[in-house]
Amino acid sequence: STEYIESFIDEINSNNNDVETPLYPGSAISIRDACDRLIHYFFPLGCRLPRTIFTLFKMTNNDYRSEVSVRCVECGQVLVQSNEEKCSTFCIHNGKHRSYANKAELAIMNVEIEIKRVAERYINLINDYPKQAEHLVPCDIINGQIYHQMSNSKSERNITIILHTDGAPAVKASTTIAEIPIPLRDWKSAVMVFGIWLASSKPPRDHLLKPITIQLQKLMESKILLKQANGSHLWHNVRVQQAIFDLPARAHLLNIVQYNGYDGCGDCFIKGM
Structure with a gap:
């Protein structure tokens, strides 16, 4: 049920998302990694439950994830696609080939x-x-x-x-x-x-x-x-x-x-x- 999934996400979030906490002493994977793998492999292929942590977040309207956008490195205009050439009208990179050096990634938590x-x-x-x-x-x-x-x-x-x-x-x-x-x-x-x-x-x-x-x-x-x-x-x-x-x-x-x-x-x- 949705209540169970929300409770499950709350548990994951309760300890810094358990991103770094090992599953057990000496474990090579974290608690979060283990949960992700269980969701992905435990349920059969036809199961309609979300198969990743991020899909669970989206399903329950959990807004923990950062707001990430790709932007022009000069003017800061959001690029819908990473190779998009169009940005601000007066930007020196507008209409030109978008190389890796001319792109930026902005994450707002x-x-x-x-x-x-x-x-x-x-x-x-x-x-x-x-x-x-x-x-x-x-x-x-x-x-x-x-x-x-x-x-x-x-x-x-x-x-x-x-x-x-x-x-x-x-x-x-x-x-x-x-x-x-x-x-x-x-x-x-x-x-x-x-x-x-x-x-x-x-x-x-x-x-x-x-x-x-x-x-x-x-x-x-x-x-x-x-x-x-x-x-x-x-x-x-x-x-x-x-x-x-x-x-x-x-x-x-x-x-x-x-x-x-x-x-x-x-x-x-x-x-x-």
Whole structure:
């Protein structure tokens, strides 16, 4: 039944989709791989049940999968087919043969699900650390003035997002949660990926950041419901405190010249030498 399939998918999703968790100690395949193979091989060929994990997601309207699109590397226009020559009218690649170097792949994750995936894993720390942070790590960000000046800083439960990105060709918009204590905050299992641009050059900034900010804005205007350790569910506010870029990424995303240019400072008007 549909209820059984949805329960099955929830079980798969419960532990980071079990993409990396081995089926048993020493197993060469993960739990998710095993489930995929069981679906594919256990049922007879004439069986009408979905035979892949992704088909199960589609059947039950599960939106965990990232939104992936192939785009022109220069203008960011979506390409219906990977070899499509037509893109934006004024793009230098419009109407020309579409080589591999002139294509980009953009993946935008479901922000709410990414936050839930990490927050529910560390929910006890998220709830308790803000109460003890002043004594444990006095210099941490959540003890700062800006954090406490933000709305809903004391009386309610909060998820405060710190956005990170860099200027490498494979640009990744990743985030951490301020309420998770350091150094756990930067562990692989605590880092969320909201979007990634895979190409030979940097993305048009709006194509990467706009869909992410739209999702974050919706969560900030509402709240996010997180499962607690005791099985109950509580609402948490979602807030964004800061974005951390390296210098090439900052110049690109703020639409200013690079840091080694004559007018490369984003804070003053002093001309470089």
